[in-house]
Amino acid sequence: MNVTHDLSFLSLITNASVLVQLVLLVLLLASGLSWYFIFGKLFAIRAAISEADKFEDEFWSGADLNNLYQRVSSGRTQVVGMEKIFEAGFREFLKLKRQGRMDIAVIMEGTRRAMRAACQRELDALEQHLAFLASVGSVSPYIGLFGTVWGIMNAFRSLANVVQATLAHVAPGIAEALIATAMGLFAAIPAVLAYNHFSHDVDRLATRFDSFMEEFSNILQRQANT
Amino acid sequence: MPPTDRKEPGRKWAIFLAILVHLIFVAVLVFGVSWQTREAGPVMAELWSSLPAPAQKVVPKPEPAPEPRPEPKPEPKPEPKPEPKPEPKIEQPKPSKVDIELKAKEKEKKLKEEQKKLEEQKKAETEKRKQAELKHQEKEKQKQERLVQEQQRESMRQQQEATNALARQQASAQARMEGDYKGRIRDKIKRYIIVPPDVPGNPQAEFEVTLMPSGEVLNAKLTRSSGNPAYDNAVERAIYKAQPLPLPPDASLFGRFRELQLKFRLNE
Numbered sequence: 001m002n003v004t005h006d007l008s009f010l011s012l013i014t015n016a017s018v019l020v021q022l023v024l025l026v027l028l029l030a031s032g033l034s035w036y037f038i039f040g041k042l043f044a045i046r047a048a049i050s051e052a053d054k055f056e057d058e059f060w061s062g063a064d065l066n067n068l069y070q071r072v073s074s075g076r077t078q079v080v081g082m083e084k085i086f087e088a089g090f091r092e093f094l095k096l097k098r099q100g101r102m103d104i105a106v107i108m109e110g111t112r113r114a115m116r117a118a119c120q121r122e123l124d125a126l127e128q129h130l131a132f133l134a135s136v137g138s139v140s141p142y143i144g145l146f147g148t149v150w151g152i153m154n155a156f157r158s159l160a161n162v163v164q165a166t167l168a169h170v171a172p173g174i175a176e177a178l179i180a181t182a183m184g185l186f187a188a189i190p191a192v193l194a195y196n197h198f199s200h201d202v203d204r205l206a207t208r209f210d211s212f213m214e215e216f217s218n219i220l221q222r223q224a225n226t
Numbered sequence: 227m228p229p230t231d232r233k234e235p236g237r238k239w240a241i242f243l244a245i246l247v248h249l250i251f252v253a254v255l256v257f258g259v260s261w262q263t264r265e266a267g268p269v270m271a272e273l274w275s276s277l278p279a280p281a282q283k284v285v286p287k288p289e290p291a292p293e294p295r296p297e298p299k300p301e302p303k304p305e306p307k308p309e310p311k312p313e314p315k316i317e318q319p320k321p322s323k324v325d326i327e328l329k330a331k332e333k334e335k336k337l338k339e340e341q342k343k344l345e346e347q348k349k350a351e352t353e354k355r356k357q358a359e360l361k362h363q364e365k366e367k368q369k370q371e372r373l374v375q376e377q378q379r380e381s382m383r384q385q386q387e388a389t390n391a392l393a394r395q396q397a398s399a400q401a402r403m404e405g406d407y408k409g410r411i412r413d414k415i416k417r418y419i420i421v422p423p424d425v426p427g428n429p430q431a432e433f434e435v436t437l438m439p440s441g442e443v444l445n446a447k448l449t450r451s452s453g454n455p456a457y458d459n460a461v462e463r464a465i466y467k468a469q470p471l472p473l474p475p476d477a478s479l480f481g482r483f484r485e486l487q488l489k490f491r492l493n494e
Contacts, residue, residue: 009256028248035247039240047236186251 009179016176017154023147023180027140031187034136037129038194045201048081048126052208055082059212065090065219081122081205082212088118089213093220104224112217119209126202130195137192144184151177275394403474404482410472412488418464421492422456429454430491431461439480441470449487461490 013024058068069090072083079087092114096107155173159165429452436445446465451458465488473483 032244032248035244036240039243040237043236043240182255 012172012176012179015172016151016179020147020151020177020180023143023150024183027143027147027180027183027187030136030140030143031183034133034187034191034194037133038190041126041129041133041194041198045126045198045205048122048205049201051080052082052205055086056212059086065223069094080125082209084122085115085118085209085213086216089115089216089220093224097224104221107224108217108221111220112213115213115216119206119213122209123202123206126205127199130198130202133191133195133198137188137195140184140187140191141181142184144181144187147180147184148177151180275398400479400482403476403479407472407474407483408486408488411468411486412490414471415461415464415468415488416490418467419460419490420464422460425454425457425492428491428493429457430489431458432487432489433461433465435465435486435488437471437473437480437483437486439473439477441473443469443471452492457492 013021016024069087072079072087073091089111093107093111096102096110152174155170155177158173159169162169430450431448431452432450434447434449435443436447438444443466446462448458448462473480
């Protein structure tokens with residue numbers, strides 16, 4: 001083994017064995033994707049929360065539900081989050097009511113189902129890539145560790161041919177192997193943090209959607225009775 | 227209601243930020259951690275067998291500390307000899323006149339003798355003292371002389387060293403020049419060698435070349451043949467053709483060039 005003392009980062013990577021390089025590549029991809037999802041989710045969830053705040057303000061300000069529905073369903077803006085639930089529920093409610101001669105319980109049941117479906121869809125969209133973050137967070141340390149173990153194995157195997165083993169013979173190999181672990185941790189730590197943070201945020205949004213659905217059904221039920 | 231293809235908000239921003247994070251990470255790895263354990267590069271050093279002369283002069287040789295001069299031993303002062311006491315006169319029963327006279331004479335004699343003795347003693351003492359002083363002075367002188375001699379020797383040694391160094395330098399320069407000119411001579415001769423065709427292997431011919439101060443070749447003698455007469459002849463012809471051979475301008479060096487042992491290898 002050619003013992004080079006030049007441990008510059010690039011030369012360490014280029015001197016690494018193919019498998020370690022592969023591991024590094026996989027980890028880099030995983031890290032890149034996870035960071036992309038992290039930022040994407042960050043923006044999406046933040047937008048969903050602010051949108052829910054805005055809609056709740058508007059909804060509870062006592063505006064007429066028909067006007068609200070007209071504005072939401074006009075299709076000028078993309079409808080997401082709580083607005084979507086409202087739109088789906090109100091549309092179903094109006095459809096069922098227009099048919100007439102229907103039991104109030106049946107109307108409410110249909111409306112609730114429609115809202116639940118919309119809510120599930122919204123939550124699914126919000127949670128779309130969280131699973132990926134979770135798996136990157138849990139798996140990438142192991143991938144990195146695998147690369148490290150492989151690299152260290154190689155380093156020690158090359159030591160077998162050397163009569164006088166010094167630390168300088170193993171050091172480059174171990175250093176290049178440890179880069180894999182570092183890479184894995186770099187990918188995993190933000191992914192885990194982001195996963196926990198986002199799943200918590202999504203849970204809170206889900207409960208907000210749920211409570212909104214209950215309250216909205218109450219209002220609709222009152223309206224249906226009149 | 228079909229699920230509409232929703233647009234992720236801030237997709238471009240997410241990509242941009244993800245790339246930014248990775249660039250920062252790589253930058254930290256590359257620049258933040260000093261991965262460098264590069265050994266110091268090779269250092270060229272000239273080895274001198276002796277220091278150049280001027281440098282040596284600058285370095286002041288620690289003068290041999292003047293030896294603490296042993297204090298001149300206080301000369302044991304000659305103890306003042308007890309003055310011979312005048313002998314107590316013994317009152318004797320007055321003898322006859324003759325006796326008295328005799329005695330008086332004797333007394334006088336004695337006194338004189340004593341005086342003489344005293345003088346002699348004094349003389350001896352002064353002599354002794356003088357001698358001691360002389361000895362002392364001489365010792366002092368010798369010591370000083372020794373010191374001076376030592377200093378002289380020291381300075382001479384230094385001078386000699388300096389001259390030695392100079393000589394060595396000159397010698398090395400001369401040797402260098404000699405090698406240089408020998409190389410030139412060989413090169414010049416080699417240029418004139420017309421290698422005969424089909425010379426097998428890599429023959430080497432050795433010649434003893436006798437030169438004249440003008441660079442002319444007086445004689446070229448084959449001392450060891452290459453085993454190939456054609457090559458030997460070619461070299462000999464080249465030696466004569468290469469006249470005049472380059473010689474150092476310093477004529478005093480010619481002694482080393484009077485007779486040269488030159489080796490000519492075909493492929494060098």
